[in-house]
Amino acid sequence: DAKTTQPPSMDCAEGRAANLPCNHSTISGNEYVYWYRQIHSQGPQYIIHGLKNNETNEMASLIITEDRKSSTLILPHATLRDTAVYYCIVNHHGNKLTFGGGTRVLVKP
Amino acid sequence: GAVVSQHPSRVICKSGTSVKIECRSLDFQATTMFWYRQFPKQSLMLMATSNEGSKATYEQGVEKDKFLINHASLTLSTLTVTSAHPEDSSFYICSARAGRDLAKNIQYFGAGTRLSVL
Numbered sequence: 001d002a003k004t005t006q007p008p009s010m011d012c013a014e015g016r017a018a019n020l021p022c023n024h025s026t027i028s029g030n031e032y033v034y035w036y037r038q039i040h041s042q043g044p045q046y047i048i049h050g051l052k053n054n055e056t057n058e059m060a061s062l063i064i065t066e067d068r069k070s071s072t073l074i075l076p077h078a079t080l081r082d083t084a085v086y087y088c089i090v091n092h093h094g095n096k097l098t099f100g101g102g103t104r105v106l107v108k109p
Numbered sequence: 110g111a112v113v114s115q116h117p118s119r120v121i122c123k124s125g126t127s128v129k130i131e132c133r134s135l136d137f138q139a140t141t142m143f144w145y146r147q148f149p150k151q152s153l154m155l156m157a158t159s160n161e162g163s164k165a166t167y168e169q170g171v172e173k174d175k176f177l178i179n180h181a182s183l184t185l186s187t188l189t190v191t192s193a194h195p196e197d198s199s200f201y202i203c204s205a206r207a208g209r210d211l212a213k214n215i216q217y218f219g220a221g222t223r224l225s226v227l
Contacts, residue, residue, distance in 0.1 A: 032214065043115070043202045043218030044153065087152075096143065097216060099153040 002027040002090040009104040018075040020103055022088030025069040031092055033064060035073050037084040038102070044087065047073065078107045112136055113205050115219025122193055123227055130188045130222045132203030138183035139205035143216060144176070147200040159186055193226045200224075 005023040012018040024033065035047040048055055048062045050071070055062045061074040075082055087102040112135040122128050132142060141160050145153040157173075159165035159180035167173045175197075177189040186205075190197055200223050204216040 034214070038153075041200075041221070041223075043113075043204070043221045044216075046215050046217065049215070091214070095214065096155055096158060097214075098155070099145075101152055 002031055004088045004090055004100055006086075006088050006101065006103045008101060009106070011106045011108055012075075012078050014080055014107050014109050015077055018078040018082065018105060018107070020073040020075075020086050020088075020105065021070065022073070023070045024088070024090045027068050027090050031090050033062065033068075033071050034089045034091070034097070035060070035062065035086065036089065036097075036099075037082075037086045039081075039084040044099075047086075078105075080107050080109065083107045111207070111215075111217045113139075113203065113217045113219040115203050115222055117222060118220060119223045119225075121225045121227065124194050125192055128190045128193055128224060130190075130201055130203070130224075132186045132188070132205065132219050134184045134205040134207075134217070137205075137207045139186070139207060140183065141206045142180055142186040143204045143206070144178060144186075144188050145202045145204070147202060147221075153202060156188075190224065193224070195226045198224055198226045 002024050032051050034049040036044040038044040048060050050062045064071045085102040085104050087099050114133045116131045144156045147153045155168050156171045157165045157167045159178050161180050161183050165178040180186040200221050202221040204218040206216050
């Protein structure tokens with residue numbers, strides 16, 4: 001599975017959009033991009049995933065570049081409850097998930 | 110939907126005792142369940158993968174005789190930490206994947222169990 005690179009931490013303002021980048025330059029053609037988040041002392045929560053098209057659900061939007069070497073998770077209106085560690089994971093369908101360091105997001109009032 | 114219940118949420122035990130952690134998928138059938146361990150300020154590390162009715166597959170470095178995994182039904186998997194020692198103190202998290210979600214590879218996680226071995 002391709003390796004991902006994420007900034008270790010970032011702050012964002014409550015009510016504003018939070019844009020979380022992820023680099024996956026070695027992604028192969030049939031690997032998907034998954035995003036999970038882990039709020040302190042809880043189990044991870046699935047957010048969204050995509051292959052090549054942009055995706056949107058009730059939680060977030062996922063923007064994948066045309067060359068698929070990077071992606072951005074967008075939380076449209078960040079709230080204090082969105083404070084968490086966000087993990088970007090790339091792998092093939094059916095493979096086990098490998099969690100990296102993630103991005104620690106702090107939403108400030 | 111897609112709720113995974115993990116019990117207990119916290120356990121404190123004496124060194125040398127065994128601890129069982131349960132993971133249940135409440136509203137779907139989990140053909141595959143996963144067990145992770147997370148030490149403070151670190152990321153999740155996969156310990157083992159279990160498919161219903163078959164033996165678990167352990168990751169390299171994880172002792173299968175110490176961490177016994179049973180996946181006897183499509184809604185229940187258990188992890189037993191045998192003869193626990195202080196170094197086994199950690200946050201243990203299970204996840205489940207429905208057969209219908211194999212194509213999506215979405216895992217639903219339990220809330221975790223914090224194990225403290227005295």
